[in-house]
Amino acid sequence: MNILVCVKQVIDTGAAIEIKDGKVQSEGLPRVLNPYDEFAVEEAVRIKETDGESTVTLISMGPDNFKDTLRRGLAMGADKAVHLLDPAFEGLDSLGVAQVLAAGIRTLDHDLILCGRQAVDDDMAQVGPSLAVLLGMPFVSVITKLNLADDKKSAEVTRQIEGGSEIIETPLPAVLTCQKGLNEPRLPSLKGIMAAKKKEIAVLDAAAIGFDPATQGATANHITQVDLAKPPAR
Template identity: 40%
Template sequence: MKIVVCVKYVPDASGERGFADDRTTDREEVDGLLSELDEYAVEQALRIAEAAGDSEVIALTMGPDDAEDAVRRALQMGADRGVHVSDDDLHGTDVMGTSKVLAKAIEHIGYDLVLCGMSSTDGGMGVLPALLAERLGVPQVTLLSEVAVADGVVTGRRDGDAATEELSASLPAVVSVTDQSGEARYPSFKSIMAAKKKPVEELDLDDLGLDGDEFGLDGAWTAVDDVTARPPRQAGKVVTDEGEGGVQLADFLASQKFV
């Protein structure tokens, strides 16, 4: 079985994230890493491959040169090889364009199952798996907290606020998993060293038969019109307790309509 897991290189959420002059995500001023939510997808891909035997896990990403780090992390976790789609014309591409590029790359690779995280930690749209399934013309089974594959069928559990659903679909299919699906493994030193020898295929838009005019900021269906920096944090009010501290605190909370 051939499993393609989509991974994304995102700015570190613990850093000071912001926008560049063209109102795209500023990736120069903050360190990047594999999206934490995609680690769960990599973990489930590896578990499915281990259970099935005779399987291959391919980590696929789209992004600038540094995005290869996300693929390398997946290889360290245990993926067999990687594919990195990179092209200058892709700068500023939105989720609609991204889904078209990734779908073409998945068709180029060949697949039985596509696995994604529930969302990215930068854009946070959560619609890519559905878009991929539509472009590939295959079933989608999304937001699973449990997933398994047997006899050409993927099954899983989706937990909602009011109910739990048991879902299934025939392969090939697109699946997304939540952060409740199982903790991602931490790469060992041996697996980190082994990952350096695993191949990463580099593709551009020409390799996928795509026209660069469809992508980037000019080809995007969505745009950021304006951004406002978060205001600096102001100093708090210090209440000196001389027997009336509780009253002062209550008055402050009432004045701010917290109580």
């Protein structure tokens, strides 16, 4: 199976943030692989380890420093990575990000797409389900269990709801967003870290994925930021 995992880099949630000119001053702050995306990477790597034949490809859209995050996922055991990198991708709203990812994913083989439940910086929890719709795939969010059918044509997943859970069967390919409880993400081993250095990170720009900056860039955003501030004091 070709498993794609969408990963994002975020500022470590433990870090104190400063806001200046409507922006979080991210310079020098520690950055990590989005914690929910760790569950997604871990699950993909476990599937591969279990069946001994699947390929795990990470995909991320973001600036150059996102490579560190891709390396981290590779060190956890992913096979390769695709970095969607182009100035035209800057300043997109979440639907725009989902469009870029969808365009990138269409150029890759995929039988299963895993995302995190949400990115812990912008916290929109939008990209997974939006991406699925753009790709015409079924989707289930906040899953805490994933069982693939033997023929890998479908999966049974458990998703958290208020006061309980649902057990859902979905055909594949599908987009699933991963929640805590799905697994315990591993810490990369030294061997994994060394191996990751040699793994491929392919860079794709707007032209390579058929993304038109004029019609799909930030000017096409449906929402704009008008304020970013510390919450009012209690």
